[in-house]
Amino acid sequence: MKRIFVIFALFSFSFLIAQEGTNMKKTVTPPELVRVAFEKEYPGKTPVWYEEYVGDDNDEIRYEAKYNVNNTTKALAIYDNLGNMKAYELQIPLSKLPLKAQTYLKKNYQAKAIKEMAVVVDDKNQTTYEVGVKKDSKFYDLIFDKNGGFDVSIEKN
Structure with missing residues (x-):
């Protein structure tokens, strides 16, 4: 139990640091349609907004709250x-x-290598799990499917 608490505490702290370190994006004010949609879904929450360009030619804009x-x-x-x-x-x-993802992580990574974990649901209602790990001075996002099966590892800058 103590180990889980320590891992969670480290994760929480690392999540904050990782977010600060990786967000070289400038904060923005989103369009009203975006702001209203967020406020309807998450009333009372105060977001920090960023924008990101995605797509094959970076021609699509996304607003991150x-x-x-x-x-x-x-x-x-x-x-x-x-x-x-x-x-x-x-x-x-x-x-x-x-459990399948936990087993994979325990087999392949030391506890201190795990920096952040999240569940992600996309607009098609597909659930995946993302785990940020640090290995050999590099940061990776490990993607697991909804059942915990390992899918892919993506190196992050």
Whole structure:
């Protein structure tokens, strides 16, 4: 139990640091359609907004609303420029990962290598799990399917 608490505490702290370190994006004020959609879905939450260009030619814009769910949990809601939610990411503890994913992580990574974990639901209602790990001075996002099966590892800058 003590180990799980330590891992969760480290994860929470690392999540904050990782978010600060990776967000070289400037904060923005989203279009009203986007802001209203967020406020309708998450009343009373105060987000910090960022924009990101995606797509094959970086021709699609996404607005990212990062906010605190509570004192220990962070979330990210991503919208297109018309206010349609494209994805939702919620920070979770190790115990909320599917058992298959937990087993994979324990077999392949030391506990201190695990930096952040989240459940992600996209606009097609597909659920995946993302685990940020650090290995050999590089940061990777490990993607697991809804059952915890390992899917892919993506190196992040």
